[in-house]
Amino acid sequence: MLDLQTFEHLFKENHAQCIAFATHYTGNAHEAEEIVQQVFLRIWEKRDSISISGPVKAYLFSAIRNTAISQWRKDNVRSERETFYGTARETATQASDQVKELETLYHKALERLPDRCREVFVLSRQQNMKYSEIAATMNISVKTVENQMGKALRILHAELKEYLPLFTGFLF
Amino acid sequence: MTPNYPDEALYTLLCKYLLDEADTEERAWVDTWLQDDAGNAALLGSLGKVLDTAATHAVVVETDTNQSWERLYNKMNIPAGAPTPVAHVPELTAVRSSARYTLLKIAAVVLVVLGAGLWFLNTRSAIEKYAGPMTAKLQDGSSIELMESSTLEVAKGYNSSHRNVSLQGAATFDVAGNASQPFVVMLGHTEVKVLGTRFLVRYNPGEAGLTVHVTSGKVMVINHDKADSVILTEGMLLQQDSKRPAFRVTSHVADIAKRSLSFHDTPLEEVLHTITEVYDVKVEVENISLLKLTVNTNFGGENIEEVINALAMTLNAKWEKTGDRHYILK
Numbered sequence: 001m002l003d004l005q006t007f008e009h010l011f012k013e014n015h016a017q018c019i020a021f022a023t024h025y026t027g028n029a030h031e032a033e034e035i036v037q038q039v040f041l042r043i044w045e046k047r048d049s050i051s052i053s054g055p056v057k058a059y060l061f062s063a064i065r066n067t068a069i070s071q072w073r074k075d076n077v078r079s080e081r082e083t084f085y086g087t088a089r090e091t092a093t094q095a096s097d098q099v100k101e102l103e104t105l106y107h108k109a110l111e112r113l114p115d116r117c118r119e120v121f122v123l124s125r126q127q128n129m130k131y132s133e134i135a136a137t138m139n140i141s142v143k144t145v146e147n148q149m150g151k152a153l154r155i156l157h158a159e160l161k162e163y164l165p166l167f168t169g170f171l172f
Numbered sequence: 173m174t175p176n177y178p179d180e181a182l183y184t185l186l187c188k189y190l191l192d193e194a195d196t197e198e199r200a201w202v203d204t205w206l207q208d209d210a211g212n213a214a215l216l217g218s219l220g221k222v223l224d225t226a227a228t229h230a231v232v233v234e235t236d237t238n239q240s241w242e243r244l245y246n247k248m249n250i251p252a253g254a255p256t257p258v259a260h261v262p263e264l265t266a267v268r269s270s271a272r273y274t275l276l277k278i279a280a281v282v283l284v285v286l287g288a289g290l291w292f293l294n295t296r297s298a299i300e301k302y303a304g305p306m307t308a309k310l311q312d313g314s315s316i317e318l319m320e321s322s323t324l325e326v327a328k329g330y331n332s333s334h335r336n337v338s339l340q341g342a343a344t345f346d347v348a349g350n351a352s353q354p355f356v357v358m359l360g361h362t363e364v365k366v367l368g369t370r371f372l373v374r375y376n377p378g379e380a381g382l383t384v385h386v387t388s389g390k391v392m393v394i395n396h397d398k399a400d401s402v403i404l405t406e407g408m409l410l411q412q413d414s415k416r417p418a419f420r421v422t423s424h425v426a427d428i429a430k431r432s433l434s435f436h437d438t439p440l441e442e443v444l445h446t447i448t449e450v451y452d453v454k455v456e457v458e459n460i461s462l463l464k465l466t467v468n469t470n471f472g473g474e475n476i477e478e479v480i481n482a483l484a485m486t487l488n489a490k491w492e493k494t495g496d497r498h499y500i501l502k
Binding site: 004008011012015016019020029030031033034036037038040041044071106110121122124125126128130131146147149150151153154156157160161164 | 182186218235365
């Protein structure tokens with residue numbers, strides 16, 4: 001059974017990463033925080049019966065993803081969302097016009113990817129997750145991850161290749 | 173310019189190669205392929221640039237793990253005597269994401285009516301307590317007008333690490349805007365998180381259940397017991413009670429106290445949903461073709477029979493009362 005000390009360690013050890021991960025799905029840190037709180041509270045409430053098999057991070061990410069998607073579906077019914085996974089964009093930096101244009105190009109290309117394809121790609125590139133971690137989180141096979149990454153790369157390359165010379169040294 | 177290849181399998185393999193996911197055999201194949209044609213190396217370089225571009229897209233989000241732990245701890249029902257969490261300096265975490273909301277700065281007016289069973293005193297960390305009738309001025313400039321027999325507790329760390337308060341009774345809130353720190357009214361395992369700058373809260377002990385109504389702006393209501401949350405926008409009404417613990421949400425409510433409803437080209441089905449929730453009645457539609465019609469009307473405090481009658485007249489339909497709080501449109 002999970003004791004308080006172990007649980008606190010589990011939370012503090014993974015909180016920042018969980019928020020970063022959840023933010024990809026919620027579009028903002030406040031909702032990400034709520035999702036992460038829900039997931040950890042559920043773990044605590046089920047501490048007598050819960051058994052985490054495999055890597056803890058994959059378990060947490062998978063729970064966060066499921067909660068976030070379920071939340072998103074409910075919110076879609078109840079009220080119009082301002083954004084959805086991987087498509088909202090607002091840069092934190094004061095970017096030049098050219099950088100903003102390139103950023104827009106990148107995001108438009110990303111938006112055109114099929115949902116699952118985009119999710120796999122974003123988890124790989126923006127969360128720096130290994131194929132096996134993505135597969136465990138999304139409950140799909142590694143082979144599917146490979147194929148979706150190949151598909152994403154082909155589409156994005158076709159969309160962006162003319163502008164790639166301008167992307168040299170480009171930081172969003 | 174680099175060429176495109178129709179074969180997706182090639183991109184899959186090159187992607188694995190670039191991300192160090194390829195096995196020995198696959199790496200050997202790509203190394204040989206690179207020797208075949210100078211254009212191949214150009215393609216690989218170009219694909220690498222796409223992957224790098226995506227990976228450099230990062231923003232920084234501030235997280236405060238210790239404050240989050242404290243919030244979680246408060247919800248965990250830990251018995252007194254257990255070790256308590258300590259305050260800590262916030263840490264900055266790089267989040268490789270583009271998804272960021274602009275926090276709402278619009279005014280929010282919220283009416284919250286709560287059942288007595290939902291009251292929760294956060295005694296562990298509360299340091300300031302106010303009892304009405306009075307106007308409490310908080311550190312961030314927020315002003316809370318407490319009605320008689322009402323109490324407000326302001327948790328430790330208010331305005332530095334959070335803006336959480338607990339209320340029992342009735343109060344009008346005028347909250348100072350702070351996009352980075354939402355104002356949270358804690359109600360047992362339910363929270364009302366205000367994503368705006370001005371709102372009204374009223375809590376009436378003795379009434380079972382929870383009602384949240386948003387006149388303007390946007391709030392988030394979170395039920396930690398049910399792991400449920402919902403964002404309410406202007407004109408939306410949320411209700412919950414012990415018999416029906418799930419959040420019930422409807423819209424078109426301009427003022428819940430006055431039962432002021434506003435419908436503009438609203439499908440009848442939606443109108444009836446609102447009326448059902450606001451008046452706590454059941455309305456059946458015998459003639460299904462009526463459901464295709466839309467309604468353009470406003471109500472302002474009429475009783476349920478006046479509302480049903482007006483609705484029937486608008487739709488050129490008839491109505492009948494078939495039981496206690498039960499009506500049929502035909």
